[in-house]
Structures are given as C-alpha cells and as structure tokens.
Amino acid sequence: xxxxxxxxxxxxxxxxxxxxxxxxxxxxxxxxxxxxxxxxxxxxxxxxxxxxxxxxxxxxxxxxxxxxxxxxxxxxxxxxxxxxxxxxxxxxxxxxxxxxxxxxxxxxxxxxxxxxxxxxxxxxxxxxxxxxxxxxxxxxxxxxxxxxxxxxxxxxxxxxxxxxxxxxxxxxxxxxxxxxxxxxxxxxxxxxxxxxxxxxxxxxxxxxxxxxxxxxxxxxxxxxxxxxxxxxxxxxxxxxxxxxxxxxxxxxxxxxxxxxxxxxxxxxxxxxxxxxxxxxxxxxxxxxxxxxxxxxxxxxxxxxxxxxxxxxxxxxxxxxxxxxxxxxxxxxxxxxxxxxxxxxxxxxxxxxxxxxxxxxxxxxxxxxxxxxxxxxxxxxxxxxxxxxxxxxxxxxxxxxxxxxxxxxxxxxxxxxxxxxxxxxxxx
Numbered sequence: 001x002x003x004x005x006x007x008x009x010x011x012x013x014x015x016x017x018x019x020x021x022x023x024x025x026x027x028x029x030x031x032x033x034x035x036x037x038x039x040x041x042x043x044x045x046x047x048x049x050x051x052x053x054x055x056x057x058x059x060x061x062x063x064x065x066x067x068x069x070x071x072x073x074x075x076x077x078x079x080x081x082x083x084x085x086x087x088x089x090x091x092x093x094x095x096x097x098x099x100x101x102x103x104x105x106x107x108x109x110x111x112x113x114x115x116x117x118x119x120x121x122x123x124x125x126x127x128x129x130x131x132x133x134x135x136x137x138x139x140x141x142x143x144x145x146x147x148x149x150x151x152x153x154x155x156x157x158x159x160x161x162x163x164x165x166x167x168x169x170x171x172x173x174x175x176x177x178x179x180x181x182x183x184x185x186x187x188x189x190x191x192x193x194x195x196x197x198x199x200x201x202x203x204x205x206x207x208x209x210x211x212x213x214x215x216x217x218x219x220x221x222x223x224x225x226x227x228x229x230x231x232x233x234x235x236x237x238x239x240x241x242x243x244x245x246x247x248x249x250x251x252x253x254x255x256x257x258x259x260x261x262x263x264x265x266x267x268x269x270x271x272x273x274x275x276x277x278x279x280x281x282x283x284x285x286x287x288x289x290x291x292x293x294x295x296x297x298x299x300x301x302x303x304x305x306x307x308x309x310x311x312x313x314x315x316x317x318x319x320x321x322x323x324x325x326x327x328x329x330x331x332x333x334x335x336x337x338x339x340x341x342x343x344x345x346x347x348x349x350x351x352x353x354x355x356x357x358x359x360x361x362x363x364x365x366x367x368x369x370x371x372x373x374x375x376x377x378x379x380x381x382x383x384x385x386x387x388x389x390x391x392x393x394x395x396x397x398x399x400x401x402x403x404x405x406x407x408x409x410x411x412x413x414x415x416x417x418x419x420x421x422x423x424x425x426x427x
Contacts, residue, residue: 069103129203
C-alpha cells in the first residue's frame with residue numbers, strides 16, 4: 001500500500017492477462033467444443049433419418065459413431081494394455097468391450113476432460129512441452145476425425161446425391177444434414193493441419209496460425225476426394241470396392257521405404273497411414289514409438305504426400321471416366337440383366353439428373369483434381385513448401401522428447417515475448 005506499480009510491470013501484467021484470455025477462448029472454441037459438437041450432430045442426424053422413415057441411412061450414420069471406440073478398444077486389446085497398465089487379462093477384454101459399446105461417448109468425453117484440465121494448469125513457459133493428458137486428448141480427437149468424420153462426410157454427400165435433402169428442421173430443407181456435413185468437413189480440414197506437425201513433435205504442437213496455413217494448402221486435396229469418392233461409390237456400387245482397394249494398397253506401398261525415398265519403418269504405421277490418407281494427405285507415426293521415423297518425418301511427409309496425390313488422381317480419374325460413360329450412354333438400359341447383377345446406375349433412380357452430373361458435378365470434380373495436380377507440381381516451390389516446413393530438422397532433447405531445432409522460438413507466444421521486450425525497454 002502507498003507504493004506505485006512500475007509502468008513496465010503494469011503493462012506486462014495486462015499483456016499476460018490478455019494471453020490467458022486468448023488461451024481460454026481458443027481452447028474452448030478450437031479444442032473442447034468441436035469433437036462433441038461433431039459427434040452430437042452426427043447422432044442427431046442419424047436419429048432424424050430413422051424418425052423420417054430412412055432407417056438404413058440412420059443406422060449407417062449411427063454406426064459410424066461407434067467406429068472410433070471400436071478401433072480404440074481393439075487396438076488396446078491387441079497391444080495387451082489397459083488404462084491401468086496391465087497386460088492382456090480379462091480386465092483388458094472388458095475394457096475392449098466397453099470401448100466398442102460406449103466409445104461414442106467416452107472418447108469425446110476424454111477429449112473434453114483432457115483439454116479442460118489444461119485450462120486449470122498454468123500456461124507452459126516458452127520451450128516447455130505440453131502434458132501427456134493434452135497429448136492423449138489430441139490423439140482421441142484425431143482418431144474421431146480419421147474414422148467417424150471422414151466416413152460421415154462421404155456418407156452424407158452420397159445421401160445428398162441419392163436421396164436429396166430431408167425435411168426442414170430449422171430454416172430450410174436439409175438444414176440438419178448440411179449442418180452435420182459441414183461440421184465434419186471443417187473438422188477434417190482443421191485436423192489436417194494440426195496432424196501435419198503433431199506427428200513430428202507430439203509434445204510441441206503447432207500454433208493456430210501454423211496449422212491453419214497447412215489446412216489451406218491441403219484443402220484442394222480434401223475437396224477433390226470428398227466429391228470424387230461418393231460419385232464413384234453411388235454409381236459403381238459394389239464395383240467401387242476395386243478402386244478403393246487399389247488406393248489402399250498403393251498408399252501402403254508408398255508409405256514404406258522406396259528407392260531414393262524416405263518411408264515408414266513399422267507395418268502398423270504404414271497401415272494407419274494408408275487408411276487415414278484416403279481423404280486427407282497425412283502420415284501416421286505412433287507417438288509412443290522411439291525410432292528414426294520421427295527424425296526424418298518432414299522428409300517422409302514430403303515424399304508420401306506426393307505419392308498419395310498421384311495415387312488418388314491416377315485411380316479416381318479413370319473411375320470417373322467409367323462413371324461418365326455409364327451415365328451418358330444407353331449401355332445400362334439395353335442390358336438390363338447385367339445392370340441388376342452388377343447393381344449399376346440404371347437399377348434405381350437418383351436425385352442427380354444427367355445434366356446436373358455433366359454440367360455441375362463432373363466439371364467441379366475434374367477442376368479440383370486438376371488443381372490437385374497443379375498443387376503437386378508447385379509443392380516444392382517456396383510459396384507452398386514454406387507453410388509445410390519440409391526443411392525442418394527434428395532432434396531429440398535431453399528428456400528424450402522429439403523437438404524441432406527452433407522449438408523454443410516456435411512455442412514462444414508473441415504476447416509473452418512482447419511483454420518481455422516492453423519490460424526490458426522500460427528498465
């Protein structure tokens with residue numbers, strides 16, 4: 001009392017307080033809310049389909065919400081671990097069953113609790129890693145995106161093409177469908193940028209600006225796949241299994257070590273990478289593993305993204321050509337029995353007319369695919385390579401954590417650094 005506070009100290013307190021408010025807002029908006037909101041709208045959309053006499057669509061929407069829990073439960077059982085660190089026992093089997101049945105609520109709850117706990121802890125100092133709880137929350141969020149969100153996007157786009165819009169729920173016909181589809185699509189775009197850096201250094205996540213730039217760079221790839229895959233699936237029906245299997249096999253091969261190219265060492269990482277990168281270019285490296293893959297992760301990502309883009313365009317373009325031939329010829333009508341055996345387009349009417357396919361959908365898919373190719377040709381230029389930071393060097397610190405050589409500068413928050421500069425200048 002009776003003593004004045006130095007101006008530099010007052011300014012620093014204000015700056016730090018603003019940084020805390022910004023941390024709370026960004027954590028709530030971009031970490032806590034998205035996952036439960038995505039799962040909630042998907043469940044609501046599935047129930048709405050069932051209520052409105054579309055039980056098949058509703059069952060598929062609700063079934064996809066179980067996939068992340070099934071993947072998590074089966075993975076824990078196969079690895080022989082439980083939440084208590086035990087080996088394969090009856091408790092392990094019980095945990096697998098619980099995740100399979102209730103993972104649709106446990107994983108989003110796990111994500112929310114983990115990020116809420118980070119708000120209760122002091123902000124990490126520049127250069128300090130995040131906690132294991134926050135790392136696990138990121139893992140749960142990415143699991144939801146790479147399984148449920150991607151499946152919901154392809155399914156809902158297919159439903160729009162086959163059955164059209166459902167009845168109005170709030171403002172216009174199909175508003176709940178489009179809301180669920182939009183949230184899932186945004187989650188995929190958002191997580192694409194976050195995963196790009198998270199797989200390199202799990203305990204040193206990127207800033208919002210860094211991940212946002214990568215999401216913009218990968219956005220054309222995601223748009224092309226989200227439009228092309230449903231078209232191939234709804235027109236070729238069971239025959240679409242062939243291009244999808246081809247994509248998975250080529251992805252698996254491209255994720256490994258090839259002549260003159262870097263690749264992943266472990267089979268499990270290659271399998272996860274092959275499945276995850278059907279919709280979005282991504283490389284999976286288990287954050288628990290301790291090998292040279294993380295040290296070479298920027299180069300692995302650069303080589304695999306190139307392979308993945310060429311694979312998707314090389315497989316989907318011929319499939320789309322086949323679809324265009326079937327839509328614009330009378331082949332299906334003249335050979336009715338063949339149509340019924342193969343379940344080709346003429347067997348059941350779609351909401352998409354031939355003109356809509358020829359003048360709207362097909363040109364949009366082709367343009368996005370060509371943009372993907374142009375994007376690939378320009379991927380090594382400074383304009384696109386700088387946000388991806390392929391030249392970044394990954395090293396191990398004294399604690400055994402993987403960090404970038406400029407990790408401290410990367411994690412140093414601008415507001416806190418500004419506070420230090422103001423204090424130094426005032427002194």
